[in-house]
Amino acid sequence: MNYFRSHILIETDEASVQQGAKDIMAALKQELAKHKLDKEINVLETGSLGFFERGVCLAVYPDNVVYGDVTLNDIPQLVEEHFLKGRPLSRLMLEKAEKKNIPLEYAKRIVLENSGNIDPEKITDYLGVGGYLGWEKALTEMKPADIVQAVKDSGLRGRGGAGFPAGLKWSFTAPIEGVQKYVVINADEGEPGTFKDRLIMEGDPHKLLEGTMIAAYAVGATKAFIYIRGEYKLCIARLQNAIDQAYEYGLLGKDIFGSGFDLEIEIEIGAGAYICGEETALIESMEGNRGIPRNKPPYPGQEGVWQKPTIVNNVETIANVPAIITKGSDWYQKIGTPECPGTKVYTILGDVAVPGLCEVDMGTSLRTIINTYGGGMKKGSRFKAALVGGAAGIFLGDSMLDVKMDFHNLAEYKAVLGSGAILVLNDAVNIVDVLESVIRFFRHESCGKCVPCRNGNEQLYRSIKKIKAGLASEDELDKMILLADAMYKTSFCALGQ
């Protein structure tokens, strides 16, 4: 076996691949071979390193250096300077990483701990960092009820938007006996500006699998599905690869670890409707029907896919589960806020200096997120507002900058964490333009089932166009507020609400 003195991790998420990551990787390998460094320096693929608008990024370990905007032309110089002469090439180093050593400093990263550090296509990498220990522990040392209790005790709340306590959800389904039960992972990430789940799956697919396995065992499901939106080609490929490997290693299949427990995991591919992120619409879609929300009750926990009890959880929620099992619920509970323990993954976009992905403690204020993790506002721009929670979220202005962001606190301001997307707007942005694009989105993505959402969004759209054209009278805004309130109160599902 070879020992390498350095590892270069090159991000090959979809955005990076589009910008030539694969070519750069090939060139890098070639260049290293030219200098006979290929036995000393290992080049690996990994998920997103958490930087955006920074072209292709790569990280060098153990040097803890991250390069951004790397192009093919940079490769010869980069190899010569850094790997032959041992001098990091400051021209390409990311400012943020240099200054604050981000993202490599987060001790508390749970969901993203491996993303950017391991090769997501190798199960051995995941095993090497303690992967599947939670699965083994769950299956060999714990009873399903213990797991449900542990997740309950941890205080883990669903990261899909509504923040429903995960353990409580499981506890409704776990006791049901004598029927086939299912676990469905909701990876139909469709909220505009949100791609945290994609990066979790691309960067660390085995962690999602491990969480899924533990959840399935906890509620007594012998079959689990991961419902991924069809556009996430790389996620699908990496997850399928991970599933194949898990079968190969006996982590899936029949009589796992000799426990007598059988489990299969299968990928379902969504067709790209925003509404299918709603759990009952997702279930309809899985059954081959048009994706429209179902009447609740019965809840999926009692009657889900094919009328069988089904647990539907978001990717990020499930990615928290292995750590809760291995490190314990007490450990988990100490992170974040008492009402909402744990971390939260955000995607920061818009007018910040360094748009990107971060995983921070629950309760971290918007100010901290923007200043520390987003690198502050872009040069010369002033903060006006942030759209938090994706298109379905809420605008938070100046006065909200220091609110501790978790499900509990935001609810007091009628705001939501939602998908964890933070779109930062500067004071030159016209909110009417932003609103127009949000409304246009919902006008298009409403499933069309119910009047308040289908016709309501159309009305809002007509009003906002009127306002933009300067044709609206003063009461147009009142009309919109009244209508929005009615939509909130009468829409069938959370999309309209």
Place this chain on the structure above:
Amino acid sequence: MSKMININIDGKNIQVEEGKTIIEAASAAGINIPSLCYHQDIKPSAGCGICVVEIEGQPQPKRACCTPAYEGMIVRTNSVELRNLRKMLLELILEDHHVDCPTCIANNKCDLQDLAYIMGVKTEDQGVLQTKKPIDESSVSIVRDPNKCIQCGRCVTVCNDVQTVYALTTVNRGFEAEINTPFSKGMADSTCINCGQCVVFCPTAALTEKTHTDPVWEELLNPKKHLVIQAAPAVRATLGEEFGMEEGSLSVGKMYAAFRKLGFDAVFDTNFTADLTIMEEGTEFINRFKEGGTLPLITSCSPGWIKFMETFYPDLAENVSTCKSPQQMFGALVKTYYAEANNIDAKDIVSVSIMPCTAKKFEADRPEMTDSGYKDVDYVLTTREIARMIKEAGIDFAHLEDEKADDFMGIYTGAATIFGATGGVMEAALRSAYFLLTNENLPSLDIEAVRGMEGIKEAEVDIKGTKVKIAVAHSLGKARELMDKVRQQIKETGKSEYQFIEIMACPGGCVGGGGQPFQSNLAARARRGQALYKEDKDLKMRQSHENPAVAAVYEKFLESPGSKKAHKLLHTNYFQRDKMSGAVVKEATHKH
């Protein structure tokens, strides 16, 4: 019986079965919660949101149509906020609705119009559509106007869940979402079997029959033409409703009077050929039963069922009776038997039928329905269409003096009249088959086992020691269930447990047909059926073989049941249809 729970609606304590929704509980207690998309016979689509109510302890209003009641629940159905919400939702709907109430077919029968009126919604800004969508007029039976559609989803539910035809669905999403046929190909190129249940369930006029009142008026006002009219059994039990009479009012005498006033030259009755159908089909059954022919024999009166069978069960086409429906037997005889006997040139005869049915329009248009040498039935009008014509003619229907039909093709028995209710054809056939086999009457002419609203009814009839297993299904969902069973039995054992099956496409039979007054429900359909059973009970002749006009047509014209001439005029053959487009693929049976 399931557990009863206590809830309180608007201060009234109500006991209700566990699992019932708020709207069901309220309705049982006589409290009317405003609603639009909800219909008691089908599962709620929960689309419109009009039925929102406040539940104590819950922050958000909830839809009464899909929220189950729970013990101790306290519900308010009216408040300032609820009123405002409902009004706002109605305004939203109207904003996108083609408001042309005065000339709309559903005027005064429209749930949307009703609600908007009751709730005082202003319509000055509404009804001006930004884009008008094309109207689907491809079908010979049904017109779909998306500009009047409020997307309540009732039609989709009834088409898919109740009828299992799957000709309607929602396409697109967001504001572009609309009800359409799969792949938006138009009703004529879908699996639509023209039953028209979507039409009777539609709360507006987004789905209507393709109307033929104008050409019929033209023919009526043309002195050279000889107009003959027939009315199906079920029409006499529903026509009165269109004139404010109670559900289940029998208005047969007024109906004939109205037809004469409209100017029809000969007023006849489809009931006459219903009796004739029994003679032909009864003979066919006895022959198959005695001679080891293909069994079970399945009835063929319902044209919606026939197209459904041709599309989904062409392998069972040999089981279906070769008899034409009473409408088409009538059509074939009018332009031959009646024309010859009365010295009228068949080409001058305009044969009009009044049907409870939209599929009858399709049936009359089938190319093979020309055995008289002409189009056997020229125009088919629904109950609703003839009611409009009667109103247009200024006839005060409710106060008409009863009249009789013309004898030549207008005499009928009680057996014919019950054709209009589910199980009626079976009952009529058994009465005569029993007599033809044993030369005796059934011990009791009332065969209760085949009556009522049960989806599939089964019975074993003892014909002097010979057991005949029968089944009756109404609604195509139930027909599908029964046909799957028959198909499976034939596949496994070579034969089915049943010898005789009646199928009616519409829930309740023809009294619930797609051409009947808008917006009925199963309970109303049952009351209409009762009117027919009452007429049967009151008639002196209750068995088809007793009908003297039927005896006459055999004696003077057809010779005997199943004769060569009878086969030419009264029997037909079937086709296999494409499961996507409903288009004819090939013959499934041959005409004998």
